[in-house]
Amino acid sequence: MQALPDAARGEDPIKTTDVHRRLSGFLVDLPVVKTVQRRLERLEGDGLVESKKKGSALYWRKLPGASGLAARAAGVMSHDEALALQTLRRFSSRQIPSLVAETLSPLFDVAGKRLAAVNTEGERRYRKWIDKVEVESGNFSLQYPVVEAEIFEVVSRALFYEQQLEVVYQPRTNVDNNKAKVVYPLGLVEVSGLVYLVASMPRYPNPALYRLDRMSHAAMLPNPFAYPRGFRLSAYVREQRQFDFMVEGDIFVKLRFRNGAGNHLLEAPLSSDQEVTQADSGLDVCGTVLLSQRLRWWLRAFGPNVEVLAPASLRDELAREAQALAAMYRKNAG
Structure with missing residues (x-):
């Protein structure tokens, strides 16, 4: 469903072969085109996607909703569930939760419409409650650079599948760098508004930190890597104190x-x-x-x-x- 254009956004449908090509960016074990075609036809039968024939080719796009989940939830979502989703959307202020929550965007829309439909005094209270809660950071507020959603998606996918990752990294000392390097993603950490990838490199024993907002390019490679058995992200962050900056003991x-x-x-x-x-x-x-x-x-x-x-x-x-x-x-x- 992530590979399909969205009718709710007015996106044009694409051919089956183009869907297959897009899937190569999502899946490690890519099915053949005929398998993709059969799965699309089943999704159409379930009322989740629509097709249009142009010549001998079929063009596809998904109907409004997050993989059909939002469409199914619209009729059964309770006010409690709608309120929980709207609260999540409102207070996902940190970058990693916000980027992950983008996947739930259609569900958030359904929740907003559910709360907007007021028929009783009790339902009115649900709608007003979200405006009675606020969260404020105790720190001085800075405008941190935003991580591109596409970069975050590719890095997260490579981390999930334990695949090698090709990145173009532009540190402060070399902002014009355009040379790609291959890294092994080990974890994601958010510190004070900045999102870091913890990754190792071939022939280098110690992991390094890469800020995602400084990546101008990221691509998941088809080559897997052996995730180090002795590495624990929690230990790297809390015990080795890698984010305390110039630790001296x-x-x-x-x-x-x-x-x-x-x-x-x-x-x-x-x-x-x-x-x-x-x-x-x-x-x-x-x-x-x-x-x-x-x-x-x-x-x-x-x-x-x-x-x-x-x-x-x-x-x-x-x-x-x-x-x-x-x-x-x-x-x-x-």
Whole structure:
């Protein structure tokens, strides 16, 4: 169904051979054209696709609906189900859920029409509820680059089938690159609005990170690869801390927060061994954390409302930064 044009979008039907050609981008084990023809005829019999004959060739497109699921759901979808789908659509703010949810777009449309059809007071409450809930990020909002849906689809498919992936990657240091490379996709990770592909390469032992928005081309190759048995994406992300940026190892920190800046740590500890002491001068917090650029960014965000008491090396580093910052502002103010 994904290979067929959509009548709901006004797309023109295509020949059986063109459907077969499109399927080569979706399937590893591609059936022959005659098999595709027979399956299309069965789908037409089920009322899910339509055909038009031009000369000796049949042209096909799917009827409005997501593989027929939306068409079937329209008559049986409850208000609870419609509300759940509309909530999913409304609050899929992160890129990976949003890109995956595009597959459900026709179902979302059905849900919207279901909620719009108000016949009773109870149904009116369902329609209004979606406007009574909001989600707001606690972080400063940045406009992150958007991943192209086609790139995400190809990368996801290669990851699912464990097939080699050809990409043209344009890092910040080489934005005009047009040379393709072959990688072995191992996982997808979203970090702070950016989507990364974790992938290995032939003859390189360690995986590397590739931002999907920096890919100008992606194609799934017919060649499979052996997914490494010892690799676990969760371990790569959480244990090796590959997304903490320039990891330097564990340290035991002692921090003094002022003006209530660290009160949230009473409910959301910074480490499993956190200890907290309330003092007249503020809130003293200590614990074992990973020294990284992310930790430094977090500390800098508190400005003068946090003081690093230990370790001495981190305290001295931030003190030098504070002196340089103060000197810069004094110079510009003069």
